[in-house]
Amino acid sequence: xxxxxxxxxxxxxxxxxxxxxxxxxxxxxxxxxxxxxxxxxxxxxxxxxxxxxxxxxxxxxxxxxxxxxxxxxxxxxxxxxxxxxxxxxxxxxxxxxxxxxxxxxxxxxxxxxxxxxxx
Numbered sequence: 001x002x003x004x005x006x007x008x009x010x011x012x013x014x015x016x017x018x019x020x021x022x023x024x025x026x027x028x029x030x031x032x033x034x035x036x037x038x039x040x041x042x043x044x045x046x047x048x049x050x051x052x053x054x055x056x057x058x059x060x061x062x063x064x065x066x067x068x069x070x071x072x073x074x075x076x077x078x079x080x081x082x083x084x085x086x087x088x089x090x091x092x093x094x095x096x097x098x099x100x101x102x103x104x105x106x107x108x109x110x111x112x113x114x115x116x117x118x119x
Contacts, residue, residue: 063115074103 081088081096088095110116 060118064118067110067115070103070106074100 077099078096081092085092
């Protein structure tokens with residue numbers, strides 16, 4: 001149980017800091033609201049009224065997010081492998097090479113299909 005006390009203390013400090021930051025920002029932050037601040041922000045583009053059905057949203061945003069997730073997961077798998085590389089031996093090296101090759105094939109496919117081009 002003593003091994004977890006320091007983790008609990010660190011978690012408590014992090015929680016107290018997060019809650020304290022939100023509370024302090026709401027108490028001492030500026031409260032000068034105007035029409036421009038209350039409008040939706042769309043990267044400097046004037047907001048336009050949306051159609052009744054919500055309008056079409058380009059699927060390119062979702063594809064970009066999915067690509068980010070795929071390559072982010074690759075990093076999540078590569079980091080622990082790099083830490084335990086010596087203990088895994090040749091088997092770990094071959095498995096990681098297969099994994100990286102699979103991700104590279106997916107990357108090449110997306111590249112050829114134009115998924116990395118932003119219109």
